[in-house]
Amino acid sequence: MSQKQLQSVLQQMPKAELHIHIEGSLEPELIFELAQRNGVALAYESVDSLRKAYAFDNLQSFLDIYYAGASVLLKEQDFYDMTMAYLQRAAADNVRHAEIFFDPQTHTARGVPFETVINGIWRACQDGPISASLIMCFLRHLSEADAIATLEEALPFRDKIIGVGLDSSEVGHPPEKFCRVFERCRQLGLHLVAHAGEEGPPEYIETALDLLNVERIDHGVRCLESPVLTERLAREQIALTVCPLSNIKLRVFDHMGQHNLLELLDAGLAATVNSDDPAYFGGYMNDNFLAAFDALPLGLSHAHRLARNSFNASFLEPEAKRAFIEELDAFFAKV
Ligand code: HPA
Ligand code: ZN
Numbered sequence: 632m633s634q635k636q637l638q639s640v641l642q643q644m645p646k647a648e649l650h651i652h653i654e655g656s657l658e659p660e661l662i663f664e665l666a667q668r669n670g671v672a673l674a675y676e677s678v679d680s681l682r683k684a685y686a687f688d689n690l691q692s693f694l695d696i697y698y699a700g701a702s703v704l705l706k707e708q709d710f711y712d713m714t715m716a717y718l719q720r721a722a723a724d725n726v727r728h729a730e731i732f733f734d735p736q737t738h739t740a741r742g743v744p745f746e747t748v749i750n751g752i753w754r755a756c757q758d759g760p761i762s763a764s765l766i767m768c769f770l771r772h773l774s775e776a777d778a779i780a781t782l783e784e785a786l787p788f789r790d791k792i793i794g795v796g797l798d799s800s801e802v803g804h805p806p807e808k809f810c811r812v813f814e815r816c817r818q819l820g821l822h823l824v825a826h827a828g829e830e831g832p833p834e835y836i837e838t839a840l841d842l843l844n845v846e847r848i849d850h851g852v853r854c855l856e857s858p859v860l861t862e863r864l865a866r867e868q869i870a871l872t873v874c875p876l877s878n879i880k881l882r883v884f885d886h887m888g889q890h891n892l893l894e895l896l897d898a899g900l901a902a903t904v905n906s907d908d909p910a911y912f913g914g915y916m917n918d919n920f921l922a923a924f925d926a927l928p929l930g931l932s933h934a935h936r937l938a939r940n941s942f943n944a945s946f947l948e949p950e951a952k953r954a955f956i957e958e959l960d961a962f963f964a965k966v
Contacts, residue, residue, distance in 0.1 A: 632930075632931060632966075634925075636966075637924060637930065637931065637934070638921060638924070640931065640934055640966050641917060641920040641921060641924060641934055642724070642725065642917050642920075642921075643725055643962070644725060644934060644935075644938050644959065644962055644963070645725055645727045645938065645955060645958050645959050645962060646724075646725060646726055646727065646904075646916060646937075646938045646941050646942075646959075647726065647727060647728040647729065647730070647903075647938075647941035647942050647944075647945045647947075647955070648721060648726045648728075648729045648730070648905055648906065648916055648941070649729075649730045649847070649870070649872045649903055649905055649941060649944060649945060650732070650849050650850075650872035650873075650874055650903075650905035650906070650907055651717070651721075651729060651730075651731055651732065651905060651906055651907065651908075651909070652697075652732045652733070652734065652768070652798065652907065652908050653713060653714055653717060653731050653732065653733050653752060654697065654700070654701045654704070654713075654733065654734055654737060654908075655697060655907060655908025655909065655910060655911055655912075656713065656714075656716065656717035656720070656908070656909055656910050657700055657701065657703075657704075657713050657910055658716070658910045659678045659681045659682050659910070660678055661712065661713060661716060662678075662681065662700050662703050663677075663678055663681070665703040665704065665705075665709050665712075666703045668709075669703060669705045669706065669709070671702060671703045671705070673703070674699070681700075684696060685911055687880060687881060687911075688881075688882055689830070689881055689882060690800060690801065690829065690830050690881050691800055693880070693881055693908070693911060694799060694800060696911070697908065697911060698737055701734075701737050701738070702741065704738060704743065704748075705743060705747075706747065706751075707747045707750050707751040707754075708751065709751065710747065710748055710750075710751025710752045710755070711751040711752070711754055711755045712755075713751075713752075713755075714731070714751065714752045714755035714756065714759070715755040715758065715759060717729075717731075717909075718755060718756070718759035718760055718761055718763060719759070719760060720909075720915050721761060721915065721916060722759075722760040722761045724915050724916040724917040725917075726761060726916050727761055727762060727955055727958075728761060728762040728763065728942070728945060728947060728951075728955065729761060729762070729763045729764075730763075730764050730765075730766055730793070730794075730945060730946060731752070731756070731763055731764070731765055731766065732766050732767075732768045732796055732798065733748065733749075733752055733765060733766075733767060733768065734768050734770060734798065734799075735748050735749070735767060735781055735784070735785070736769070736770045736773060736777065736778075736781055737770070739781070739784070745781075745784040745785065745788075746787075746788070749765075749785075749788050749791055749792075752765060753765065753788075753791045762947075762951070764792075764793040764946065765791060765792045765793065766792065766793060766794045766795060766796050766822070766824065767781075767785055767792050767794075767795050767796070768795065768796040768797060768798040768799075769781060769795065769796070769797050769798075769809060769812065770798065770799040771797050771798065771799050771800065771801065771804035771808065771809065771826075772799045772800040772804055773799075775808055775809055775810075775811060775812055778809060778812045779811070779812050779815070782795075782812055782815060782816065789819065792821065793821070793822055793946050794816075794821045794822030794823060794824060794946060795813070795816045795821050795822075795823060795824075796823075796824040796825060796826070796849065797809060797813075797824075797825035797826055797827075797839075797843075798826050798849070801826060801827070801829055801830050801831040801835065802830050802831050805831070805834075805835055805838055806825055806827060806835055806838045806839040806842055806843045806845075807838050807842045807843075809843060810842050810843065813843040813844065813845075814844075817844055822846055822946045823843060823844055823845045823846055824845050824846060824847045824848070824849055824872075825839040825843055825845045825848065825849060826848075826849040826850055827839040827845075827848050827849070827850065827851060828848065828850055828851040828852060828853040828854050829849075829850035829851075829852065829853070829878075829881075829883060830881075830883065831853070832853060832856070833853050833854055833856050833857040833860050836848055836851055836853070836854055836860060836864075837857075837860060840869065846869075846870075847869065847870045847871070847872060847944055848864075848869060848870070848871050848872070849871075849872045850871070850872065850873065850874065850878075850883075851864070851871035851872075851873070852871070852873060852878060852883060852884075852890075852891055852895070853883075854871070854895075854900075855891055855894060855895070855898070861898050861900070864900050864901075865898055865899035865900050868901045869900075869901065870901040870902075870903060870940060870943070870944030871895065871900055871901065871902045871903065872903050872905045872944075873892055873895065873902050873903060873904060873905065874904075874905045874906060874907035874912075874919065875887065875890055875892060875904060875919050875922055875923040876906070876907070876912040876913050876914050876918065876919050876922055877906075877907035877908065877912045878890060879912075879922075880911070880912045880913065881912075886926070887922055887923060887925070887926035887927070888926045888927070890923060890926065890927060892904070892923050892927060892929070893927050893928065893929055893933070896929075896933060896936065896937075901940045901943070901944055902937065902940060903937060903940045903941045903944055904916070904919050904920055904923060904937050904941070905919065906918070906919050920934070920937075931963075931966070935959070935963045938959050939956060939959060939960075942955045942956050942959065943956070
């Protein structure tokens with residue numbers, strides 16, 4: 632199969648996206664449109680100058696700009712428009728199902744009511760072209776008490792979220808800081824995930840599993856530094872939601888040729904490919920697949936496996952999962 636044919640397979644194959652921060656899908660054009668609509672002053676005078684400011688070299692330098700970008704989101708319709716734009720873009724990449732992160736504290740801290748955030752995002756998911764569900768993330772640089780208060784605010788909307796996650800500045804904010812709030816979420820029947828092993832050490836992956844009881848690890852690429860942990864992740868088939876372009880932009884790896892995606896797969900891990908913050912990191916789902924497959928010796932069987940992992944690791948009901956995997960296998964039977 633030629634490189635061109637492989638690229639076409641990557642684009643056309645059905646897939647699920649399990650690691651996308653909806654605030655990270657806010658494109659500079661929409662930031663400017665919303666700023667104008669809401670009368671919010673921006674520190675940049677044009678779309679181009681904003682885009683030029685996207686020169687991060689680690690997680691924190693990205694987060695500073697990402698939180699500033701989110702400041703234009705004030706009304707329910709703003710959250711709706713942002714989410715609908717993502718869902719349409721994902722559909723064009725043949726994403727069939729997305730599990731979308733949102734960061735309520737980024738908005739409630741600015742005085743935007745919780746219900747404004749969730750109602751806008753949720754309504755877009757109902758109207759959008761693909762299957763979608765919501766995972767509420769706690770910001771780990773804030774206190775556990777703040778996370779608990781956010782969970783309380785979410786309780787009236789329990790039926791609109793399928794799970795909770797943990798994001799923002801990783802180093803210095805280990806998973807165990809959030810033991811109690813995650814235990815309460817577990818008792819509520821919510822699915823549990825956490826970012827771990829992106830910039831933080833493999834120990835954070837272990838404590839996320841053992842102390843927070845998470846079902847998936849977001850990023851997790853530093854697991855390979857611990858053979859014992861790698862072996863465990865393979866044995867228990869804990870999914871990793873890997874984000875190749877994000878890892879390059881935030882210098883987790885120097886360049887795509889050094890990304891460890893193939894090593895993760897070769898170690899028997901349930902790795903998936905995702906976009907993380909597509910408006911900031913240079914691409915949506917298919918851009919991530921194309922960049923990784925272009926730089927690494929990955930082929931057709933890896934593509935099939937990554938897409939299958941994405942449906943398997945999703946929180947879809949077994950029947951929906953089976954239907955998507957059937958569609959996927961039928962697709963690969965014809966290539
Ligand atoms: N890591 C941590 N927090 C985040 C990320 C990320 O990749 N994207 C948005 N918030
Ligand atoms: Zn992330």
